[in-house]
Amino acid sequence: MNTSSDRKSRWSLLALLSFAPVLWAVAGQTSTAPSPSKSVAAPQAAPAAAAGAAQQPQNAALEAAKAEQARMAGLIAAVSGGTNIPVNAWADIIEADCDARVVTDEKWRADIKATGLPWRVREKITGIEMLLIPPGRFVMGMSVGDADASADERPSHEVILTKPFYLGRTEVTQEQWTRIMGWNESYFQDFNFEAIPAEDRERRVLELIEAGYTRQQAEEKLGPVLMNKVETATWPVETVQPDSIELFLSKAALRLPTEAEWEFACRAGTSTSRYGELDVIAWHSGNSEGRTHPVGSKLPNGLGLYDMIGNVWEWCSDWYGSDYYRNCELGATDPKGPGPVPFRVLRGGSWDHQADKCRGSFRLNHFMGDPRVTDFGFRVARTP
Numbered sequence: 001m002n003t004s005s006d007r008k009s010r011w012s013l014l015a016l017l018s019f020a021p022v023l024w025a026v027a028g029q030t031s032t033a034p035s036p037s038k039s040v041a042a043p044q045a046a047p048a049a050a051a052g053a054a055q056q057p058q059n060a061a062l063e064a065a066k067a068e069q070a071r072m073a074g075l076i077a078a079v080s081g082g083t084n085i086p087v088n089a090w091a092d093i094i095e096a097d098c099d100a101r102v103v104t105d106e107k108w109r110a111d112i113k114a115t116g117l118p119w120r121v122r123e124k125i126t127g128i129e130m131l132l133i134p135p136g137r138f139v140m141g142m143s144v145g146d147a148d149a150s151a152d153e154r155p156s157h158e159v160i161l162t163k164p165f166y167l168g169r170t171e172v173t174q175e176q177w178t179r180i181m182g183w184n185e186s187y188f189q190d191f192n193f194e195a196i197p198a199e200d201r202e203r204r205v206l207e208l209i210e211a212g213y214t215r216q217q218a219e220e221k222l223g224p225v226l227m228n229k230v231e232t233a234t235w236p237v238e239t240v241q242p243d244s245i246e247l248f249l250s251k252a253a254l255r256l257p258t259e260a261e262w263e264f265a266c267r268a269g270t271s272t273s274r275y276g277e278l279d280v281i282a283w284h285s286g287n288s289e290g291r292t293h294p295v296g297s298k299l300p301n302g303l304g305l306y307d308m309i310g311n312v313w314e315w316c317s318d319w320y321g322s323d324y325y326r327n328c329e330l331g332a333t334d335p336k337g338p339g340p341v342p343f344r345v346l347r348g349g350s351w352d353h354q355a356d357k358c359r360g361s362f363r364l365n366h367f368m369g370d371p372r373v374t375d376f377g378f379r380v381a382r383t384p
């Protein structure tokens with residue numbers, strides 16, 4: 001039974017686990033990215049006889065621990081409120097200025113430049129590439145004339161986002177997930193879904209018949225063997241639970257985007273239901289062949305973000321409120337959704353859905369007790 005006290009206990013454990021790399025770091029190791037495949041060892045106590053000699057190193061370790069705790073507190077504060085931690089403390093800067101071939105709109109480039117923050121960075125711990133999204137205002141919810149819009153996408157209303165934020169350029173990949181977590185339970189991994197060409201199969205059947213098998217025996221023998229393995233490191237991680245996602249995010253002081261941030265970034269200035277023609281921007285049920293695809297293999301939007309529509313659904317930080325937009329009718333500033341309910345929001349549609357769900361304003365709500373779904377993934381955000 002998934003009670004709230006169970007969840008609280010689990011959160012306590014997750015919080016402890018998220019600090020484990022810090023404890024490990026101050027025990028005399030370096031403070032570089034945690035190695036998820038290794039278990040975290042407890043610090044060794046110094047023998048009593050050597051206490052005097054060990055005093056100085058212990059003091060140094062204590063000071064290092066305090067400094068690391070302060071650094072982590074700053075990083076975690078940055079998740080919710082923003083701090084003045086320089087971007088280069090947590091990310092490598094790939095391009096300080098916007099590439100005009102990617103962000104083609106002059107006003108977007110000016111807004112990004114006005115933040116004074118680097119445009120394109122790579123988060124140091126996860127290796128995730130992130131792009132700066134500037135503050136701005138937009139109309140959130142049902143697009144004008146969108147016949148597919150549901151009641152919970154109405155009324156459309158003005159939203160103001162007052163702070164810039166960084167957003168993953170793609171969905172989180174299986175490689176990025178595995179590097180941090182040490183495991184990967186994605187459904188579509190090393191997936192044996194492509195049969196070998198028919199002529200190769202027939203050649204193998206004939207070889208077996210020549211070796212004394214009947215055709216039926218040969219077919220049966222070859223059945224499950226003749227499938228190719230496919231490398232899926234660059235495919236989106238999916239079938240991940242929100243608890244696990246929170247643990248992943250805590251390793252690098254990242255967070256999920258709010259619904260408003262997600263839709264603002266997805267629209268990238270457009271007011272239509274999608275930022276481009278569906279087939280060229282998205283993997284959806286009409287072109288996905290029943291599976292996910294490598295991230296970034298369709299055209300990006302006007303801010304340079306890939307797969308905002310399609311491939312996998314993306315968890316947002318908001319709880320779901322079917323009537324939440326009615327409370328925002330007169331406009332909202334930095335909305336974060338309603339209070340806790342058992343449902344969370346996902347956005348963008350997936351490989352398993354048709355055009356009516358693959359829209360920038362569509363809101364999928366999902367019961368928290370049943371979160372393991374093969375088209376649920378996520379994208380990271382961070383407040384600079």
Ligand SMILES: [Ca+2]
Binds near residue numbers: 171307309310313314
């Ligand atoms: Ca997506």
